[in-house]
Amino acid sequence: MPALHKTSLLDAIETRVVIGDGAMGTMLQDANLALDDFLGLEGCNEILNDTRPDVLREIHRAYFDAGADAVETNTFGCNLPNLADYDISDRIRELSEKGTRLARETADEMGPGRDGMGRFVLGSMGPGTKLPTLGHAPFAVLRDAYTEAALGMIDGGADAILVETCQDLLQVKAAIIGSQHAMDKLGVRIPIITHVTVETTGAMLLGSEIGAALTALEPLGIDMIGLNCATGPAEMSEHLRHLSKHSTLPVSVMPNAGLPTLGPRGAEYPLTAPELATALGGFVSEYGLSLVGGCCGTTPEHIRQVADLVHGxxxxxxxxxxxxxxxxxxxxxxxxxxxxxxxxxxxxxSNGSKAFRDAMLAEDYEKCLDIAKDQTRDGAHMLDLNVDYVGRDGAADMAALASRLATASTLPIMLDSTEPAVLEAGLEHLGGRSAVNSVNYEDGDGPDSRFQKIMKLVKEHGAAVVALTIDEEGQARTAEWKVRVADRLIEDITTNWGLRHEDIIVDTLTFPI
Structure with missing residues (x-):
């Protein structure tokens, strides 16, 4: 990936709080649109980027006029599951580009914002209706569709990509990695902001706690993390406290205007503009948030009062x-x-447990899961998953077991294999943060080495990595030799691959001594 260059948005959040916009859906509901405006595709807001650009321009202008520094594009549903429902999945890139360009042109037409600061465009990337952790769609298919969306957003002039309303950590990874692939293709780098959605249960839709989300997402190379949707600000406070306390990234929030109630026009949101402003101002003063705005039910008046209060x-x-x-x-x-x-x-x-190997060979996955649960009860903190066995399709075995352990195990998974394809199969089924076991210099560190192939997967999927004290001469057999190889591995992994020291587990292979 090209080197990260700070954009004006990243510069801005270092010195001030950036004000985001409010809801898009609320504004579209008030625009008195006809079915013809949707080309008969009722509910497909993204088609309006093509048919009613005037409406989108007015919405963006209203938020900028209200004091927003950044607006989101009308591209929330420009993903494979959503547009496939309307048989227009071939238009993902086109509609993403058109929606982003409308926001970009509006921002540029209005000139500089407060204090001469630029006006920013955030490419909105929603979750879609398919959850890969539950097997609704393959990770790689979703990832590649997100690449198309990101290509359109970058072409349209987005200042950042906002992966929002995230419910499944594996879906979030698909969106982030897909966006990074688009940046690689175009040779550019813009920030990625990630907003997870925590329900009133205190966890994401699939049960992920905020700590799991932070641990899984921060190593992926995103630039800001926060929350949006599902609840009002009151229900977000403790989750924002956790992010503020533990994340090394800037933190942001875009809550609903309170918890919705059912009214004559559908969902109604009770939080008034002054109430939202007071809540977000409190988050800024207490948690040091860098970007605040609104989600469902928020209007330009909400954003006006948020901006007025937060500026002071x-x-x-x-x-x-x-x-x-x-x-x-x-x-x-x-x-x-x-x-x-x-x-x-x-x-x-499979190499250390005959019972597990026999169950795997018989495809008795319930038995495999029972063995995993036994280890959990016995006090394990992580499970080592190894499916390597002569004559087997390791990638298929890994996919079958990793996909089941993803939801059946409360423990993180250490993916244990010498084969990059097997490790990749595991990483594409696990939404949490895995450790990859392992890398070493047995066949060197050249472009075609196993070390390079595995480290590319580790870096892309934000995994931790086990580094073995093996070099081109074999297993290190003295303390001095082991330390020398460990130093080389740590220097290589941190300098050339961008991992932190704390992402590396060194296995000194003490048996040879």
Whole structure:
């Protein structure tokens, strides 16, 4: 990926709070649109980028006039599941580009915003209706469709991509990685903002706690993390507190105007403009948020009052305390355990457990899951998943087991294989943060080496990595040799691949001593 260059948006959030816009759907409902405006595709707001650009321009202008520094594009549904429902999935890139260009042109026509700051366009990327963790659609298919959407947004002039209303961590990864692939294709880099959606249950739709989301998403190379939708600001406070305390990234929020109630026109949102402004001003002063705006039910008047109040609010100084670790779909597990060493359950390993291997060969997946659950009950913090067995299709075995463990196990997974294709199959089925076991220099570190192939997967999927003290001469057999190889691995992985020291687990392979 090209080197990261700060955009004016990233410069802005270093010195001030950026004000986002409010709801798009609320404004479109009030625009008195006819079915003809949707070309008969009722409910497909994205088609309006083609048929009613005038309406979209007016909405963007209304939010800028109200004091927004940044507006979202009308591209929330420009993804494969949504547009496929209307048989127009071939228009993902086109409608993404048109929607982004409308916002870009409106921003440019209005000239500089407050204090001469630029007006920003955020390419809105919604979750779609298919959850890959539940097997609704393949990860790679969704990822490649998100690449098309991001290509359109970048072509249209987006300042950043906003992956929002995230409900399934694996879907979020598909959107982030797909967007990064688009940037690679075009040779550019714009920021990626990620907003997860936490329900009134206190977790994301599939049960992910905010700590699991942060652990899984921050290593993917995003530039800001936050929350939007589902609830009003009151229900978001503790989750924002966690992000503010532990994320090394800027934090943002775009809540609904309170919890919706059913009214004569459908969902109605009770929070008034002054109430939203007071809540968001409090988040800025207490949690040091960098971008605030609104989601469902918020209007230009909400944003006007948010902007007026936040402009006079002193932003809290954040001193984050990261918690290095891994995560299952549901919860995070720190590497540093208060009352124990980090225990890795090895019985889900076809080379180390005959019972597991026999169950895998018989495709008795319930037995495999029972073995995993036994290790959880016995106190493991992570499960080692190894399916390598002579004569088997390792990628297929890994896909079958990783997809089941993704929802059946509360523990993170260490993917254990020497084959890049097998590791990739696992990573494409696990929404949490995995550890990849392992890399070494057995066949060197050249472009075609196993080390390079596996590190590309580790970097792309934001995984932690196990580094073995093996070099071109073989397994290191003395302490000095082991330290030398470990130093080389750590320097290589941090310098050339951008991982942090705390992302690396060094296995010193002590048996040869």
């Amino acid at each position: 609010t002193t932003k809290a100084t954040r001193v984050p305390a990261p918690e290095p670790g891994v995560a299952s779909l549901y919860s995070a597990v720190p590497f540093e355990q208060d009352a124990s060493i980090l225990m890795i359950g090895e019985r889900t390993n």
